[in-house]
Amino acid sequence: MSYHFPEGFLWGASTAAHQVEGNNVNSDFWVMENLDGSTFKEPSGDAVDHYRLFREDIALMEKLGMNAYRFSIEWARIEPEEGVFNETEIEHYRDVLKACQENKITPIVTLHHFTSPAWLIRSGGWESAETPFRFARYCSYVMRKLGDMIPYVCTINEANISIGIAKIIKRHQINASAVQVGINTDKGTRMQAYYAALSDAFNVHPQEVHSFLGPRTEKGLEIIFQAHVEARNAIRCVSPSTRIGITMSLYDIQSISGGEKQAEHALNEEFLRFQAYLKEDDFFGLQNYTRAVYGPDGMLPIPDDAEKTQMGNEYYPQALEAVIRYVAKQLDMPVLVTENGVATDQDERRIAFIQRALTGVHACIADGIPVIGYMHWSLLDNFEWQLGFSKTFGLIAVDRTTQQRYPKPSAYYYGKIAATNRLADEDSQSIVE
Template sequence: MIKFPEHFMWGAATSAPQSEGYSLSYGKSASTWDKWFEMQPDKFNSNQGPDTASDTYRLYREDVENMQKIGLNSFRTSIAWTRLIPDGKHVNQVAVDFYRDYFKCLRDAGITPIINLFHFDMPWWLMEKGGWETRESVEAFACYAKTAFELFGDLVDRWTTFNEPIVHIECGYLTGYHYPDIVDFKKAVQVGYHTLMAHTAAVAEFKKVKPDGQIGIILNITPAYAKSDAPEDLAAKQNADLLLAKSFLDPTVLGVIPGALVTLLKQHELLPKTKKDDRQLIADNCVDFIGVNYYQPLRVQAPEKPQFPAQTPGDLYANYIWPERKINPYRGWEIYPEALYDVAMMMKNEYRNIPWYVSENGMGVADEERFMGEDGQIQDDYRIEFMQAHLTQLHRAIEAGSSCFGYHTWTFNDCWSWLNGYRNRYGFYRVDLAHGAKRAMKKSGRWYRELSANNGF
């Protein structure tokens, strides 16, 4: 029996834009996803836009009951900025009532809410001004964060500012998977810097409003694995680590932007615009904990023909396919549980063993109806095996002294997933879109209930 520490958090995660639905109803204004779907619906899988979510806005009480059925003692979701403050100035009382009741239901059920502020859903009114490209976004986010802390701080003790900030930077400004769908390395760095400062400003507001609470940030982290020990491959690894891990880990946990990252950006003429007090603000506003999203390892090698100065990250490191990899064919992602141990030890050895938890880990599979048993339940043994393998590595790291306090899967209900819509399913509960978003527990839900009850497996 693999046993986890007492009071370990067993939970799941989702986000407002991926679960709530009613994306332009009940006072909510448009996000970049709403407008992008309006402008280019052909980009979205099966014409599934952000209104095609899991109907949590209507069914959240049922969802909380279902959480209890599979043993969740904690749950992460987000607040939709566009629902709470639709015009950036005035609070939407309908949204306040919804979120307060939602969070109260969680607490009354013995489920600790961890509430995130931003999950890729930039308000359109702010995007029209430049979004994260403009310094105005920092002040706007701080105002939104302060409002949320004041309105819900009596119900929520644990908060996070951003989910995977590297993703909206990369996907929006380098790879075309998020709006504004452009390739501009210089803008990407500026967007990253303003995101960091928005996080910092939100932490500063949190300390004023709720000094007895805890605030963190959710980062998708894996140390890069080099193809070889050749100097050029190791340099690619260092570049990848600086851009994709240390860029947010160092300032949020250690209070300083890595000098090597500054040197790298300066060398390639990519330094962002800053303000003179920024460095001190970063130093003064470190987080209380970190959420780590882990799905796949990062394997890199030296790029073959890099441009100088770099025009994309591909000029600083190139992806490498490990010949021995095991693959999830539905996402094209490598399955490598051992990296979770390496992440855990990195948190222990390089980041003052700050309290952290696995904020996302999961396996997306398409056409899960193929695995439906005679009783109508999806037999997702592949998902159970995936969790067991990762939990084994996580337990090994905890035994070695890493300060992990919980494990959350992605996700609770099957949810809408950006351009991919419902192509791949991740949930403990199947969502039947053709029949009023009806929920049905999968086999993995039964297994997770036993996991939580036994505090191990």
């Protein structure tokens, strides 16, 4: 089957600074990973050493056939103490951007990808009314220094993720408050020790440690989206040619008979109610991995016979097309797929996932929907937060004892699609095999 993607389509992959760079010592997550009794499977440590090996990784992207790279600039490196900006780290990211230029890779920069400076958490984190100002100040500084090299910027990654996290906690019936007051079990004792260490580390009560990845109050959600608005305004002042968006994680929300109202509520809760914050954006960053099916009593469990990913999600690559179509009906702006992928140790299933996802992207484009790029998650097998290095999303495997890179068959498969489309003449057709 032949597909023609638009000229200038962005073919790439994504990473997040904390997950790949290593030694992000001033961030909240570094603190939490290294506490006694930490809930993390393992600390990030050197991660996959992308901080040192970024030139090699970006050159490999170009060699594989990609023309775009979505990565994040780490706030905790740029502003390790409030109001103290590290020029050396700015120069590091300037070098990353130069490596993109040298390899004809379009950079798509995310300014906040889950991790925050530890000082921000000590100052109230993502529940503090001061955070939008502080975030906009950081964004303004970065873009004043580097904006002429950044054509696309995402302010905040998955601004709505706390809603999904709250649902997961409810679904698994995790009673964090009960643990904090003390359950007489080994787990409860361990968690009590962790919360005590957490309190000492941030000098606040554990319930006041408002990192980005956590349950959120309604006030906190407003603060996150207001931070986006203030950052967007600040960036426009210092880098007016940069196109600005936000990214949100969206399920393909479906329903069975009787579940229509539950599905409608979920769509509003996770996406529709935030549209007012997005209307001045230049593009929408869409992130999708699977679907969610609702019945009369809420979200249904994944069928026992369904194929599941390493993350426990349903393997469902066709979700991407459905979500692109839904978003396009709601927002009058280009859509950039900033993340889409699958955690699996069976790379042939990743290849099949990519093929089906891109078939859906092409169908959307053929129907006139302005999809401007596809960023696969992720470029490298990396640090998957609390789950450590056990989950493999990457197009490229990494031997962490040597930090050697090994492109998987899926990397060559995806790269061939990208390269064929990029090099095709206007009248030619490219092929998804």
